[in-house]
Amino acid sequence: MTAQNAPDENDVRNALGAVAGDRLASVRLGRDALTVVLEVGGLDTLGRDRLEIAVRGAYADLARNSDELPPLRVAQMAERGEASAHDSAPVAKQPPKRPLRIVAVASGKGGVGKSTVSANLAIALARAGRKVGLVDADIYGPSQPRLMASEGERPQARDKKLIPVATRFGVPMLSMGHLAEPGQAIAWRGPMAGNALAQLIDANWGDVDTLVVDLPPGTGDVQLTMIQRFKPAGAVIVSTPQDLALMDAARAVGFFDKASVPVIGVVENMSGYACPHCGETSEPFGRGGAEASAHEMGHPFLGRIPLTIDIRTRSDAGEPPAAEDGAAAEPFVTIAAQVGAWLDRTQTPEAVGA
Numbered sequence: 001m002t003a004q005n006a007p008d009e010n011d012v013r014n015a016l017g018a019v020a021g022d023r024l025a026s027v028r029l030g031r032d033a034l035t036v037v038l039e040v041g042g043l044d045t046l047g048r049d050r051l052e053i054a055v056r057g058a059y060a061d062l063a064r065n066s067d068e069l070p071p072l073r074v075a076q077m078a079e080r081g082e083a084s085a086h087d088s089a090p091v092a093k094q095p096p097k098r099p100l101r102i103v104a105v106a107s108g109k110g111g112v113g114k115s116t117v118s119a120n121l122a123i124a125l126a127r128a129g130r131k132v133g134l135v136d137a138d139i140y141g142p143s144q145p146r147l148m149a150s151e152g153e154r155p156q157a158r159d160k161k162l163i164p165v166a167t168r169f170g171v172p173m174l175s176m177g178h179l180a181e182p183g184q185a186i187a188w189r190g191p192m193a194g195n196a197l198a199q200l201i202d203a204n205w206g207d208v209d210t211l212v213v214d215l216p217p218g219t220g221d222v223q224l225t226m227i228q229r230f231k232p233a234g235a236v237i238v239s240t241p242q243d244l245a246l247m248d249a250a251r252a253v254g255f256f257d258k259a260s261v262p263v264i265g266v267v268e269n270m271s272g273y274a275c276p277h278c279g280e281t282s283e284p285f286g287r288g289g290a291e292a293s294a295h296e297m298g299h300p301f302l303g304r305i306p307l308t309i310d311i312r313t314r315s316d317a318g319e320p321p322a323a324e325d326g327a328a329a330e331p332f333v334t335i336a337a338q339v340g341a342w343l344d345r346t347q348t349p350e351a352v353g354a
């Protein structure tokens, strides 16, 4: 960098080139704006958004250390070969990346088993042969490190990107719980929370092509950031069968509908309790409500997970039922099969990468 900590055009080009590779077509530092042209030919919308976000992030990092940099203006062009000779400084070549397809797991309210469903869905999809990663975006109460037996792990970073933590279930993952001290309350305001989430999603995911994202309950800032910055391929809504939870679930469905994120379907969790002693099944929260609501809202019903002590104790012990064969895994296998089929059905040629 030049004197007085003021980056010049070359510094900016190097910093942005590190994230954009040969997609960085030109960089021009003017008095009122830094104008960047990105070559986005062959990228789908998600890929284009990702590229622009990465460039904006790198520029924000640079601008944080210098009050002399003007606002950034980004233009996208869809054909190669338009960059001028002046701007064609060598930048790191990077192979085009396979875009990640995000499956958001959401619920209208807390405690309905969204994290349990996310973890087991990710594992069941991985066991069915997909390259799956898991992000715990429930940054206010991250529970995935416990569910996935990765408490105490600390992710490394390379080139300013986090490297996901490996788990013994073949599903790499990232959670705010890996970055904060155990038990530390993460009381961040909206924008910070959004940035934290962006770090987890925009990590070095390697060959992962499907990212299951466990969203915090409700329809607040973090969910909005998620949808605006990293548009999910689809959303799975988790609800318990009682009326109040279903009303909240309907709100979550409406939120995704409005944002034009396809709802893959609705899962009914804690549906019917089979007493481990007498075998009798009772319905503490009712049964079938989520299925009826899903159909009313015009979305598929993906399946029902019973309320069992086994699911709770295994989850608490970091032994997700979907990792093993047997009755406890079945509901998750059924749900994952439908989510997998949906992903295959909606796969566009563009989405598998250039």
Ligand SMILES: Nc1ncnc2c1ncn2[C@@H]1O[C@H](COP(=O)(O)OP(=O)(O)OP(=O)(O)O)[C@@H](O)[C@H]1O
Binding pocket: 107, 109, 110, 111, 112, 113, 114, 115, 116, 117, 138, 141, 143, 216, 217, 269, 270, 271, 305, 306, 307, 308, 309, 311, 312, 313, 315, 316
């Ligand atoms: N089907 C089930 N049977 C028994 N216990 C369950 C079941 N699903 C979830 N639980 C238990 O319910 C509690 C809440 O589940 P979980 O953390 O997955 O919910 P959540 O919706 O993600 O909650 P929050 O929004 O507060 O993070 C956990 O103790 C979990 O083990």
